[in-house]
Amino acid sequence: MKIKERKRDGVAILEMSGQLMGGPDAEAFDETLKTLIHEGCRNVIVNMEKVRWVNSTGLGILISGYTTLKKSGGELKLLKVSDRIENIFIVSKLFTVFESYQDEDEAVRSFA
Amino acid sequence: MSSRISIQLPNRMEFLGVPDAVLMEIGGELDCARRSLEELGTAVIEACTNAMEHGNHLADSTSIEVIIELDDPRVTITVLDEGPGFDFAAWQPSEELMRQRGRGILIMREFTDDLTFSRHEDGRFLVRLVKTLAPAGDDDDS
DSSP states (O other): OEEEEEEETTEEEEEEEEEEOSTHHHHHHHHHHHHHHHTTOOEEEEEEEEEEEEOHHHHHHHHHHHHHHHHTTOEEEEESOOHHHHHHHHHTTGGGTSOEESOHHHHHHTTO | OEEEEEEEEESOGGGTTHHHHHHHHHHTTSOBOHHHHHHHHHHHHHHHHHIIIIISTTOTTOEEEEEEEEETTEEEEEEEESSOOOOGGGOOOOOOTTOSSOOHHHHHHHTOSEEEEEEOTTSOEEEEEEEEOOBTTSSSOO
16 A cells, blocks of 8 residues: 655645555554644545555554544545445445545535 | 366465455456455455464465356355464454454455355365356446
8 A cells, every 4th residue: 555645725635545454554554644643734534546445454444543533633534435445334334434525625625 | 157266375465455356357257247246356355364364373484275266157265274263153243333353254244145164174264255246237337
């Protein structure tokens, strides 16, 4: 998994690519969020457009990130989740936890 | 179309997507719904994750084997590891929504028609996933 970071209107947008599957991915994601929180940026959008697949360990990474940001007063939202990955969120009932958007403008505005 | 493919994978997480990629390649030749094929692929990724993490405990010296048997439209996938296995009959899904682990079996069960765990005659632990692929046009645009 690769993470490309940019900021827009005070919101961090993390462009993920590859697959989200735990191990080193968890450490990289965790470090990125910790750095953002340290910098005062607590609202994060995870762009999943280029993520081919997610396994249950990868779901755990997103849950961990969601919890970390929530505790620091921020939020983690998802952008451009594919039908394949959305299907996993549905069977695991996590679609009730994560706000998800298909449009970046709308996702950024949702933090206003 | 009927065929059998066997893949031996080193016990390294970066190879988790290989059986899924093979499945997608095979599926391209079948008249099946993309969603159905992706569900099976997701279940196989979970089976391989479990085999590598919980079966082989991420040991470099171990490997897993994935056998894909296609009898269109029914696909049977067997994943074998070198671990001690576990008692599926005693498994209970957790109700804790925000748990960070423990969704693998749930995902496998939801995305297949039949899921069984047993021991192969050669001593390896195996999980077998069976799914009849939905025809193209059934709940998607493929």
